[in-house]
Amino acid sequence: MNNDEAPPHEQNKMVSPPTTTSLSLPNDILLSFLSRVSRLYYPTFSLVSKSFRSLIASPELYQTRSFLHRTESCLYVCLRSLTDSNLRWFTLCRVPDRKLTNFSGPINDAPSSRVSxxxxxxxxxxxxxxxxxxxxxxxxxxxxxxxxxxxxxxxxxxxxxxxxxxxxxxxxxxxxxxxxxxxxxxxxxxxxxxxxxxxxxxxxxxVSYCVIKNILLYYHERDREFKWYDYKGRFWRKLMGLERLVKFLCYSRVNLADYGGKMAVLWDTFVPGSGSKNKMIWCAEVSLGSHEVYDICGEIEWFDVVLRVSKSYELVHVIAATV
Known part of the structure; x- marks a missing residue:
């Protein structure tokens, strides 16, 4: 053995572990990074640290997203409890599947949201x-x-x-x-x-209406059909193509919103077999296109149950915002 070399067990003692330095990125770099990520992942990023959570809730992030043309259309849904009149706000999350996510956690545990x-x-x-x-x-x-x-x-x-x-x-x-x-x-x-x-x-x-690309649409509760207004003829026309969707019950509360140039439709029904104790909140996304006969026709891209709640909750507002 070379005299200059130490035994293996002594070498381990002599080698010091590399030192690591905790580096915090400047806020402007973090804002640039977060603005390029879809808002669908923001709830996850908000759990990383307080600084991330603060940046995600800051107006500077929206300004950066607007400057970089990375804004998205987000759907917000407001439910009200008939037992305590509390308002609870949800947002439609598409990852990993389409579900309504409460701002404050599970609906049974979350306090009323301070959103207006x-x-x-x-x-x-x-x-x-x-x-x-x-x-x-x-x-x-x-x-x-x-x-x-x-x-x-x-x-x-x-x-x-x-x-x-x-x-x-x-x-x-x-x-x-x-x-x-x-x-x-x-x-x-x-x-x-x-x-x-x-x-x-x-x-x-x-009750339920929205304007999409200068087209005025609404759901007529009595006729149980969607209509759009023909400005040239100055009369209402039935929006065709939604026959598979229009199976709302008489008690269903239907809300419409312009969701990034498409029509978002939300309604509620009782869960079958629950004895009218629980409700399902449904959501559909409908695109509008031209038609040779009907001029404007709707195409259902998807629809599904996005939330289950007790019967005491009802739909109050559906809002789409570009953020």
Whole structure:
């Protein structure tokens, strides 16, 4: 043995393990990384550390995703318990399968979610909000918010209280009010109100509706069918292609949303054999296409049960947002 070499058992003692340094990446690098990852994986990343969880909930992440053109359409669903009036918000997760995931954990354990939304329409980069005025004789029940100036302004009314309007939609660059005595639309380019007649108005039948690529669609509970509005003929047409889907029961609550250019349909039914004790929340994704005969036809891409809850829960809101 060479005198300069130590025995094997002494060599192990002499060799020191390599030192490791805990390196934390700057937030801007983490934001750039997270913005390139689908939001479907954010719940998992939020478990990595507090810093990850903080970045995922930060407005800077949305700004980075917008700058890199990596935004996605996300579907949010609100359920309300009839026993305690609590609101619980869910998001549709597609990995590993399509299920509604509660923001705070299992529905039986999660407290009511502190989430709210503003029922408004965005036109020309500005946010239009109708209703909410205390004075029913006021002619300024509509307000518009300009994100550039961070200021609110009143929009001169057409002469009746907007609290009587049950729904508002943005179609072809106009702010439409539906459900009152007549259908009117605000033309913001010319600063005037236009009367649209009564053909489009459905009164209190407006429960489930959405606008997709300037196409107004809604589900008529009495007729149990989907309809779309023909602007040229000024009448409603049945949306064909959904016969396999339309098997809703009379008690089913149906909600629609523009889900990234497709129509998301959510409804509830009782679980068979449960004695009406439990409900199933269903979701369907429908694409719209042109048809030689029907002009517009729906195509069901998928539909399935996405959540099971007790009978005390009901659908309240379905919202799709680009984030």
């Amino acid at each position: 939304f503003l029922d408004c329409r965005v036109l020309d980069g500005k946010i239009y909000v109708a209703g909410g005025c205390e004075d029913c004789d006021s002619l300024n029940c509509i307000e518009v918010f300009d994100p550039n100036t961070q200021s609110w302004e009143s929009v001169a009314s057409h002469g009746r209280c907007e609290r009587l309007a049950y729904k508002s939609v943005g179609i072809e660059g106009k702010f439409h009010l539906l459900g009152g005595a007549s259908h009117v639309a605000y033309n913001y380019r010319e600063g005037r109100w236009d009367s649209m007649g009564t053909e489009m108005d459905m009164g209190r039948a407006w």
